[in-house]
Structures are given as structure tokens and as C-alpha cells.
Amino acid sequence: MTRPAAVLFDRDDTLVEDVPYNGDPEKVRPMPGAREALGLLRERGLRLGVVSNQSGIGRGVLTEADVQAVNARIEALLGPFDAWVHCPHLPDDGCGCRKPAPGLVVEAARLLGVRPEECVVIGDIGSDMGAALAAGARGVLVPTARTLPEEVAAAPHVCRDLLSAVRHALGRRP
Template sequence: MREGKRQAAVFLDRDGTINEEVGYLDRIEKLRLIPGAAEAIRLINESGMKAIVVTNQSGVARGMFDEDFVHQVNTRLREMLRAEGAAIDGLYFCPHHPTEGLGDYLRTCDCRKPAPGLLLRAAEELRLDLARSYMVGDTLKDIEAGVRAGAQGILVRTGYGEEAAAELVPDEEPRKNGDMMPHRVPIEKAGTQGETAIVRPVHITGDILDAVRWLLKDRKT
């Protein structure tokens, strides 16, 4: 039997990208959507691309909350988005931490961003075309995870995005459409080893809605 064509996706960080960054989201009442987030995800839905959330939740490892609570928050997030006509096609999280944690949660894993494991797992399970996909997030770890998975990274200035943008340095190579200079940062600065490899967001913008509007135009060029 011939396998169907793989689909493009928009991978989305959760805290600071879709919902407001509040430190550790340890109470459901703290869950508040960033303005425009539902519209952004609705645009992804309408485009035919998949909307996939990939999020680090080291609060589990640190004993602040358990995996059941993360599922509860994610369920509530889906409900809030659904109320505004937006749907998440997949949601993946990492509960581990390499240096702080309890029991089996204390370990170096392949799913904690900037490792690309969550994206690779989603691509395998949902038959996604990573080369035609994007990763939208507010940290350099998000961008690195996307780049290492084979997708293009877009940095937003919500959440920790302003701090992340400040770490980037201008590159000398012009972008293909010439609308702005790209930026880069050594991967070692984003949390891993590697002196020559770089993290290169293809775009830096205000928020998730700006990011999605941009990528929908970019994929047509």
C-alpha cells in the first residue's frame, strides 16, 4: 500500500508563546491565552498545516506538579482554543530535567528542548514533513529544537523572547526576500555543545499571530 503524503506543520511552544509566561504554571487559573493566539492557530488549521504543541515541563521533575496536572492544563488549553474555533492537532511535553529532579525524571533525555525529540516523535506519529515545517517559540531552545529537527525557527518577542532576541547577532547573509537581516547564535549559547553550528531563526516578530501570518506568506514564496 502506498503511504500518503506527509503534511507540513507549525510546531508551537506553549508557555510564553500560546499562553502567558507565568513562571511555573502550577495552577490552572494561571492559564491565560496571549491575545491573538487562538486566531493564529485557527489560521494554521485553515491552511491545511498541522498545529503541534511541544513544551518543556520540568516542574514535573522538580516535584512542583505531576504529569496528570500537565494533562489537565493541556486539556483546558484545548478547550479555551476550541471555544474560539481553533484546534491543536498534537500536544507533546517533556517532564524531565538533566540536573534537578526526582526519580526517573532526573535524567538527560532526547525530548527536552533544545533536543529535537518531541518534534521527531510528532513527525513519526503524525507523518509530518519537517523540511516544510516551522517551529515558533520564545526561547533559543525552541529555535534550536526546530533547526535540529529540520524545520525553520521563528522567534517571538512574547514570554522570554525579548531576552532571547538580545542574544542574537546580525548575520551578513541577506535573506531571500530581503525584508530583514537574519540573525544567528552559536548552538552552545542555546544550551548544547557545538562551536561551529548556529541557530538561525528565519524571522523574529512580535507574537504568535504575527509569526503565523508571516510563515503562511513565506511558504508560498
Template sequence: MPVAVVTNQSGVAKGLLSPDDMDQVNARVEELLGPFDAWAICVHGDADGCTCRKPAPGLVIRAAAVLDVSPRDCVVVGDIGRDMEAARAAGARGILVPTEQTRQEEIDQAPEVAGDLTDVVERVLNGADDPVPAVSAPWARAMGWSRW
């Protein structure tokens, strides 16, 4: 199964890291977690008005094109609402994997929520595509998350 990374890296636009620094970080990620079949990176800032920066669909569409698949056949896995919005805008399936930084409203609005990356892989490989509401997932109850 082809895998791509789609990532906003506004630190380049803000001057917090150089393109070379970013490339070194990405190489390390590739070394630890890859190999990846494609990388789609937005180095613009929020105010730049580009069409690639998530929540815009540009990165998802670009990655799908490199992988030679339709965005509708893609699964976007992310930890914030912008990731889910980009998936929706591109016509892809979005699965949120919350972290401590994920806001409750992002969890509540996610089309599908998974407990971790292993859960995502199992859901995708087993063809499970029924969304699991955040408040009813066993891990959400264990973490004390609820809508109320």
C-alpha cells in the same frame, strides 16, 4: 494545517506539579487555544540527559511523526533560544516571537523573528520564508531593541 504543541515541562521532574496537574493545564490550553493535532511533552529535568528536551530535536521529531510530516516541513514557533535550537537540530524552520523574558542574544541569533503570532501565521500562510533580522523589524525598532 496540522498544529502540535512541543513543550518542556521540567516542573514534573522537579516535583513542582504532578502529571495530573500538567494534564489539567494542557487541557485548559487546548480549550482556550486548540484543538491541537498533537502534543509532544518532555517531563525530564535539564540534568536527565534525554533526547527529547529542547534544545534537543526529539520533541519536534516526535510531533512531526504524529502529524505524519517531515520535520523539514514544520515551523517551530517559540519565545526562547532553546526553541530555535530544537528547530534547527530537527531541520525545521524556526520563528522566534520574543517576549519580555526573551534574552537579546536569543533574538540576535534567531533565524527568523516575528512580532506576534498573527505575524507568524501571515508569514507561514503567505509563504514568506525570508528571515527578518530582529534589529530591522519595525516592531524591534519600536521596542528599542538593537544589536548595539
């Protein structure tokens, strides 16, 4: 396999600590190794995107402006991303964008000017891996306390932390 053209990250519990339905930029805390991991990718010229389920919008506890403010804080702390894509729908809405559906990955790849097959998706739960698989991208799971054992067992690749996941993605060269 070749090096990816783009790396897509789940947001909560992958790039930043999960704060349920966070609309407060002051509560944003990067995950350990996030700055270094993103720096490695930027040094190599890879495109970076974020794909995130944000059902708080559909639940009425967040607004689009809240999500954008949190995303702006993430960029202030971790540097710029080339694409931000989120699903505002509820789990039972049946949309094609909510992970594990492929919509977010496909849209991020389109915005980045690459094919989904040229992307690696890094996330912390099974729906992140499901979205990668459904879109034809490669998935790398970075488990957290909320990752289920069956999600770890089913993941195509598992790494202990974000920096290891990025190194794994970069090490897949012909």
C-alpha cells in the same frame, strides 16, 4: 520554500502566558492574537502541535495529570491541537527530548504524519529555535520580556507577535 504541513508551538509564553510550573487550569491566559493565529492555520488545514519542556514534572512540583489538565484548558480556550508532546526531564538529565534537543519536534512530526522538515516551530526563546534547527524544521521566534538579545540575534526569523509569526509561516510559498 513551500507552505508548512504543520506548525508546532511552544506552550508557555508563546500560546499562553507563562505561569512557572503551572498545574492550575484556571491560571491559563492565552497570548494576544492566539485565537486568530490558530484560526488562520486551521482554516488552511494545517496540522497543529505543541512541544513543551515541563521540568516541573521532574522537579516533583507537577504531575502528568497537572500538565494534561492545563493542556485541556488551553484546548478549551484555543481549540484542538493534533499533537501534544512534552519533556518531563530536568535540564541536566541529558535526555534527547528537552529543547534545544530535536526529540520533541521529531516526535510531534511523527504523530502528525509529516517530516520535521515540513514543520515550522514557533517559540519565544533560543531553545525553541535550537530544537527546530536540530530537527531540520524552520523556526520563528516571537520574543517576550524574557527572551535574551542574543537569542533574538541568532534566530532565523523574528516576528513581533504570534499572529505575525503565523502569517510569516503561511507566506512562505513558492
